[in-house]
Amino acid sequence: MTEISGPLDRARLRRGWRYRSAVAARVGLAAFGGYALAGLATAFLSLTLPMVRSEAVATATLISFAILAGAVIWVFTARTLLRAALGLGLPIALVGLGLWLALDGVAMGPPA
């Protein structure tokens, strides 16, 4: 914890709707975007990790919460909202594409 001085903080509270909506947008992005990335990654890894499927699911589910935590930290660290959204959207798109391909594989012949 860094020290927070009273007056500075009250000034921050008064910064108005622009600041508040920026915060709200990041909270929303972190919650929904982070969960989307973690959920897609769990599904993708469950289908593609080179193990029997129960092991792949267990591994993917175990690390999914670390992925979620990392995504949330990223959203609040990025310098601008746009960077935060792009930095989250790109992996979501890639993992989503990978999942789509992997699901295609499942339809042709189940791995386990």
Added chain:
Amino acid sequence: MRQGFRQSMAWLHTWAGLVTGWVMFAVFVTGTATYYRADLSLWMRPELHAGPSDPVPAAERGVAYLKAHAPKAMAWYVSVPQPDRPMIAVYWMDSLEASLGQAMLDVETGAPTKARDTQGGDFFYRFHYELQMMPVLGRWIVGAAAMILLIALISGIVTHRRIFADFFTFRRDKSAQRGWLDAHNVTGVLALPFHLMITYTGIVTLGVMYMPWGVTAAYKGDDLRFYVEAAQTTTWRPAAGRPGEAVPLAPLLARAQGEVSEPLEMVIVNNPGDANATVVAVFEEPHGLAHQHPQIAFDATSGTVVERVEPLKPAAQVFTSFMGLHEAHFASTALRALFFLCGLLGSATIATGLVLWTVARAPKAGEAPGFGLRLVRGLNLGTILGLPIGMAAFLLGNRLLPVDLAHRATWEGSVFFGAWALAAFVSLLRPHRRAWTELGLAAGFLFGAVPVVGALTTDRGLDFLAFDAAMLGLGLALALGARKVSDYEARRQAARPGPARVPEGFAEA
């Protein structure tokens, strides 16, 4: 959200900690109490005496009760008597949607128990992850709060420059804010591995519910199949639709016990009375971290073994070890006490963090506190001292409510929430600084009253000596803390006369 990595992490730590603090404080405190769930349950059923019992006749009595009272159920579950629960617990499932039916039976007779109707230590255990709400909603709230707490932990570590130095730093007298900051750091850093472990493993314990997408993708949502392949349960055989005569239970259990060295814990009958019925013997967890019960399934009509739960594969071993670490079933007395202390430290970290938020934002002398500050102060006090008051009242209610009261277990829960709500409400009517002292004394008094009321209302001699000593210790600690706060505040006010110099911040304490 300020510029720079460390600044943004400090911001995130502050706000993630605040929004999740109240729920997580309650989750930590009740979870810490749950390390002694067995002792709580025994204390709360003074009619019963702990002791060894033979599991096989108990299982037969449980099945006989279910045959008479739930003949049409999809599945029966008979939990044989445990050291902490000297009763036969029977449950039955009428359909996948309906909630489980349950009854507690006397070990010797198999008739409904004469012990008082109470949830015992299970009350805090279930509150810990369901908040005594609708299970699904409660679990999601606790899960979301735990996830935010994990973020607060990570950002808190990043924010920290001097983790090692903070072990030895406690500047109580420098300023109110310094004192609270150091208290927050010391309790947070001392047990940091525990805090991280318990938060992550807690999320993982309900992980398949929070993150079902692996099961959705790889099993098309058939989670029962997943649990079978992950060696957590046996296969469900659908009913044949025609009746079947089951072979006697005792020989099956004896055969199963011949293969397993752990004691029997539960007997499950799937599709009872059907030609396709199965009997599953479930044994206690072998010694070790992993949370897996050996299980052997029999065909109920022929008595042949149809399935044995396989040994755990590596990832499942890790997954179940996370759950095992969280529950600490493996812990002996000393390790359990250490887990308990770490849980207390975690609760204290959250509590000091919540108080620190208000101290850092205390208005200058003469300024009225704003709505946000007053709200947080009220919620802090109502949670940090209201919850212990509720817990002590719950224990007192267990002894003082009439034994034959209808829906007695529910009434005990009402006493818990009623006392908590009353404490939180009263604290709003009192001057904030004095309310901390008063509620602290009230909580101390209530915990101190538990052994006294226990001795007056039950005739168990010195059976609960350790429990009573723990209650007295808790009561003394709370009362002394309250005394210290009021003394300290009085001294500070005396030492710094003048209206402009009153250290408003410390009034939180």
